[in-house]
Amino acid sequence: MKNIIYTLLALLALASCSKEEEVVTPPTPNKYTLTITAETGGTVSTEGGLYNEGSKITVTATPDGMYLFKEWSDGSTQNPREITVTSNLTLKASFIKKTYPLAVTVEGEGTVAEEVIVQGSTTETEYNAGTTVRLTATPNEGWVFAGWSGDVESEDLVIEVSIEKGMSVSALFKRDSFELNITIEGEGTVKEEVIVQPGQYDYETVVRLTAIPEKCWTVGGWEMSGDVISNSSSIELTLTSSISITFLSTVVAIDYVTSLLVNEPCEVLQSIIDKCLHPSKQTYATSIVLCARNFLKHQFA
Numbered sequence: 001m002k003n004i005i006y007t008l009l010a011l012l013a014l015a016s017c018s019k020e021e022e023v024v025t026p027p028t029p030n031k032y033t034l035t036i037t038a039e040t041g042g043t044v045s046t047e048g049g050l051y052n053e054g055s056k057i058t059v060t061a062t063p064d065g066m067y068l069f070k071e072w073s074d075g076s077t078q079n080p081r082e083i084t085v086t087s088n089l090t091l092k093a094s095f096i097k098k099t100y101p102l103a104v105t106v107e108g109e110g111t112v113a114e115e116v117i118v119q120g121s122t123t124e125t126e127y128n129a130g131t132t133v134r135l136t137a138t139p140n141e142g143w144v145f146a147g148w149s150g151d152v153e154s155e156d157l158v159i160e161v162s163i164e165k166g167m168s169v170s171a172l173f174k175r176d177s178f179e180l181n182i183t184i185e186g187e188g189t190v191k192e193e194v195i196v197q198p199g200q201y202d203y204e205t206v207v208r209l210t211a212i213p214e215k216c217w218t219v220g221g222w223e224m225s226g227d228v229i230s231n232s233s234s235i236e237l238t239l240t241s242s243i244s245i246t247f248l249s250t251v252v253a254i255d256y257v258t259s260l261l262v263n264e265p266c267e268v269l270q271s272i273i274d275k276c277l278h279p280s281k282q283t284y285a286t287s288i289v290l291c292a293r294n295f296l297k298h299q300f301a
Contacts, residue, residue: 029053033088041067041095051085058082061093066129070094097128100166108173109140117160127163134160137171142203142240146172176203180237181244185220188213190247203240210234211247220248 034048034057042063051057060080063069071077073092083089097119104112118132127133136158137145147155151167161167182190189212211219211233221228222235223246229235237243 032085034083034085035090036093037091038093039095041097042069042093044093045080048091053085055085056082057085059091061095063095066098067095068098070096097130099126099128100163101126102133102161102163102166103168104135105168105170106173107170108146108175109143110145110171110173111138111140112136112171113138129163131163132160133163134158135169135171137173139173142176143173144176146174148172178203178239178242180207180239180242182209183244183246185246185248188219188247205239206236207239208234208236209245209247222246223248 030053031050032053033050036044036046036048036059038044038061042061045060045062046057048057058080061069061072069077069079071094072079072081073090073094079093083091102114104114106112113136115134115136116127116131117134119128119130135148137148138157139145145157147153148159148169148171150169152159152161152169161169180192182192184190190209192207192209209222211222213219219231219233221231223229224244228248229245237245
């Protein structure tokens, strides 16, 4: 009987040892490296690390102030994005510069040259954020630069514009203006009449001058810079610079008296002098008439 009991105990011990040997240790999970970087223009929320297979990682790309997120190096544009780790993976976030339009308009006649000073442009009408553009205003002939308006206000011919947003700038040109100075030698008036008027006496304004001599005076001509430019009573001037012009008026009586000296008596001559000759010369002329006709002829010739 004892032998039977010992045998059962031995079998139980063997069974117990067998169960302990059947315990299985779970396998070690695979680990993979995740590497995340950012190009110029932004940052990423994590640089990655070593992760177990199947781990889920969320990453966010954040652009700097003048940039926009473009895409990940695997072509994905999802941001933020969740990554399930199944293998080693390297990702890079790329960013692009914001672009803004620079609209330049011209009022009047002139041109505006655009020159990029810092960074560059993406198209002819848009610039990357942070770009500095130099604008140079050049008036056409007969025009002057009057200033910049819009997002930049200045009277300088050359300005530099920093592109931080969509911007609009206008260059204003106006016609150059000139003086027309008229003097009169003798007795009479000059009537000014604007024929073509881009603006009051502006560049290329055409002015008609009409001489109106006083009674017994006649048009002697028009003089500029010491030269007689016309003997007509009416002339037209195109103003491309400041002009000074003189109307020359002469006394009709001088030639008229000379033609009458041979046959007319002194009384007739005196009457002509009284009507036509300038008061400051009447006394002198009268004394000549009373002296002798020949002497009078000599003086008025």
